[in-house]
Amino acid sequence: SQQGEEDPQALSIQEGENATMNCSYKTSINNLQWYRQNSGRGLVHLILIRSNEREKHSGRLRVTLDTSKKSSSLLITASRAADTASYFCATVPSGGYQKVTFGIGTKLQVIP
Amino acid sequence: EAGVAQSPRYKIIEKRQSVAFWCNPISGHATLYWYQQILGQGPKLLIQFQNNGVVDDSQLPKDRFSAERLKGVDSTLKIQPAKLEDSAVYLCASSLVGFRSPLHFGNGTRLTVT
Numbered sequence: 001s002q003q004g005e006e007d008p009q010a011l012s013i014q015e016g017e018n019a020t021m022n023c024s025y026k027t028s029i030n031n032l033q034w035y036r037q038n039s040g041r042g043l044v045h046l047i048l049i050r051s052n053e054r055e056k057h058s059g060r061l062r063v064t065l066d067t068s069k070k071s072s073s074l075l076i077t078a079s080r081a082a083d084t085a086s087y088f089c090a091t092v093p094s095g096g097y098q099k100v101t102f103g104i105g106t107k108l109q110v111i112p
Numbered sequence: 113e114a115g116v117a118q119s120p121r122y123k124i125i126e127k128r129q130s131v132a133f134w135c136n137p138i139s140g141h142a143t144l145y146w147y148q149q150i151l152g153q154g155p156k157l158l159i160q161f162q163n164n165g166v167v168d169d170s171q172l173p174k175d176r177f178s179a180e181r182l183k184g185v186d187s188t189l190k191i192q193p194a195k196l197e198d199s200a201v202y203l204c205a206s207s208l209v210g211f212r213s214p215l216h217f218g219n220g221t222r223l224t225v226t
Contacts, residue, residue: 042116102156
């Protein structure tokens with residue numbers, strides 16, 4: 001079963017615009033992670049945010065976490081053609097066995 | 113640091129044949145994962161090792177899939193016999209301290225079963 005659900009499933013924007021992707025989950029988490037996957041490649045870790053954190057930044061990436069709404073968002077500012085990829089959120093539940101479970105992803109296309 | 117190495121990169125087999133995939137994680141990473149990613153979907157965890165012990169294999173189809181991690185380093189994933197629905201990309205990942213640290217993925221093995 002996949003805990004995280006990304007929204008939208010597909011997103012097409014012009015280069016220079018901002019891209020926002022959302023992830024909703026069902027159960028309490030220990031942490032939430034965002035990954036990028038370029039076509040035909042493995043996943044690359046972007047940001048890990050813990051349940052007691054609300055916001056994290058890394059370069060042009062900003063991740064927010066709202067545990068009351070059980071949701072997270074990934075913002076990519078000033079997008080580039082090279083940002084074209086699929087983006088996945090992965091959740092690690094709190095308590096019990098902490099398995100890293102991926103959502104179905106958002107496919108982002110940045111048009112030059 | 114060297115990344116996670118996987119081989120082969122591509123494999124085409126007929127149904128009912130067997131196949132094996134190999135993974136060499138990042139040096140020092142205790143946790144190793146095998147994920148199956150079907151086209152258009154997110155990765156699904158098949159098995160997770162902590163050193164050379166199995167932590168979770170609840171979604172591994174044990175009648176046809178097997179995996180081992182010898183000496184807590186390299187790992188192999190085997191399918192015997194393969195079915196058409198096994199066509200997918202098989203991703204290996206490793207992490208330093210289980211779920212508390214990011215996963216580092218290899219480029220995967222794309223399996224096509226005909």
